[in-house]
C-alpha cells in the first residue's frame with residue numbers, strides 16, 4: 001500500500017486555518033516530564049503527529065504512565081523509570097535522544113541508541129555529550145549505544161556550546177535542572193521552543209533564567225513535580241500555510257501565526273511583495289499578483305529557520321527574477337531541489353547554495369518527499385503547477401503535519417490523499433490517516 005497526496009494546481013486559497021501545537025516544542029516538553037519525581041503533568045495542545053506517538057512509546061517503554069487523548073497528554077513519571085531508549089525509537093525519530101538529559105539527571109544512568117545521520121545531514125551529538133561530561137557524567141559509546149553514568153548527582157558547570165544547537169541546549173538544560181549547583185550555558189539556541197521548555201521546567205519547580213537569550217542560567221533543584229503546560233503554536237506549520245497563501249495569490253488568515261516567532265519569514269515574504277497583516281492571534285496573508293525575488297540565509301533563531309527553507313524555495317520558483325538560498329545549518333538540505341526540477345523549476349545547487357530563477361511554469365510530476373519539510377514544500381509547488389502532482393513518501397510529512405491535505409482542501413485547494421495498491425486508488429479518510437500514524 002503506497003499513500004500519495006495528489007494536487008491539481010490553479011486554485012487561489014481563501015479562508016482561515018488554525019495551526020497546531022509546535023512539534024519541536026512538544027517533543028522536549030514530553031521528555032522533560034521525566035524530571036518530575038512526584039505528581040502528574042498535563043500538557044495541552046499536543047498535536048496527533050507520528051513523532052508525538054513515537055515519544056509516547058519511548059516514555060511507555062521506560063514505564064512512565066502516559067495517557068493521550070484529544071490533544072491532552074498526561075505523563076506520570078513518579079514511579080521507578082527505566083534508563084533505556086532503544087534503536088527502534090531513535091531510528092524513527094532523532095528527538096528520542098532528548099530523554100537522555102532527564103534520565104541521567106534522575107537516575108544517574110542513560111543507555112540510548114546512537115542517532116545516525118539523516119537525509120538532511122550527519123547531525124552529530126557531540127555538543128550534548130560535551131555538556132553531560134562537563135557536569136560529571138562518564139560517557140561511553142559502543143555497540144550502537146551511548147551510555148552516560150554519574151555517581152551521585154550531576155554537578156552544575158559553565159558550558160560554552162560550539163554551535164547554538166537546539167537539541168543540545170534542551171538536553172543540557174533538562175539535565176542541569178536537577179543538578180547540584182548552578183549551570184551557566186553560553187552560546188545557546190534562542191528558539192521559541194527553548195523558551196517553551198524553560199517555562200515548563202519552571203512550572204515543574206525548576207529554576208531556569210535567560211531562555212531566549214544567548215546565555216541560560218540554571219540553578220539545580222533537588223526535586224521537581226508534575227505541572228500543567230500549554231504548548232506554543234507551531235511556527236513552521238504556520239509559515240507553511242503563509243507560503244501556501246502567498247504562492248497561490250490567495251488570502252488566508254493563519255490563526256496561531258505569532259509575529260514574534262516568525263519575524264525572519266515575515267520580513268522576507270514582505271520583501272517579496274506579500275502583504276502580511278498582524279492581527280491579535282494570527283496573521284492575514286495576501287499573495288500579490290507579482291512576487292519579487294529575495295535571498296535567504298538559514299541561521300539559528302532569530303535568523304531564517306532552516307525548517308522553512310524548502311517551502312521558501314517553492315515560493316521563489318514563482319518570483320520574477322533570481323534569488324540565492326544559503327543553507328548554513330544543515331550540510332545536505334537541498335534534496336528537494338532535485339524534486340522541484342522534476343516539476344520544471346529552474347534551480348541550481350552547489351554545496352550550501354541554491355540559485356532559484358523564476359517565474360517557472362511548473363508542471364505536475366511524480367515526486368517524493370525527501371524529508372518532512374520537503375514533503376510540504378512539494379505540495380505547495382503542486383498548488384501552482386499545471387496538471388497533477390503526486391507526492392509520495394508521506395511518512396516524512398506525517399511526522400510534522402496534522403491533516404495537511406484536509407486543511408488545504410478547506411482553503412479551496414484541489415488536493416486529495418489516496419492509498420494505492422495494485423493500481424487501485426482509494427481516497428483516504430481523515431481517520432484512516434490518523435490510525436496509520438498511531439499504529440507506527
Ligand SMILES: CC(=O)N[C@H]1[C@@H](OP(=O)(O)OP(=O)(O)OC[C@H]2O[C@@H](n3ccc(=O)[nH]c3=O)[C@H](O)[C@@H]2O)O[C@H](CO)[C@@H](O)[C@@H]1O
Pocket residue numbers: 023024025027095121122123124125126127128129163164165166167168189306307329330331
Ligand atoms: C526536534 C527538533 O526540535 N528539531 C529541530 C532541531 O533539530 P536539532 O536539535 O537536531 O538541531 P541542532 O540545532 O542540534 O542542529 C543544528 C546544527 O548543529 C549541528 N550539531 C548539533 C548538535 C551537536 O551536538 N553537534 C552538532 O554539530 C547539527 O549537525 C546541525 O548542523 O533544530 C533544527 C535547527 O533549527 C531544526 O531543523 C529541527 O527541526
Ligand SMILES: C=C(OP(=O)(O)O)C(=O)O
Pocket residue numbers: 024094095307372373400
Ligand atoms: C528537521 C526537522 O525535524 P527533526 O529534527 O525532528 O528531524 C523538522 O522539523 O523540519
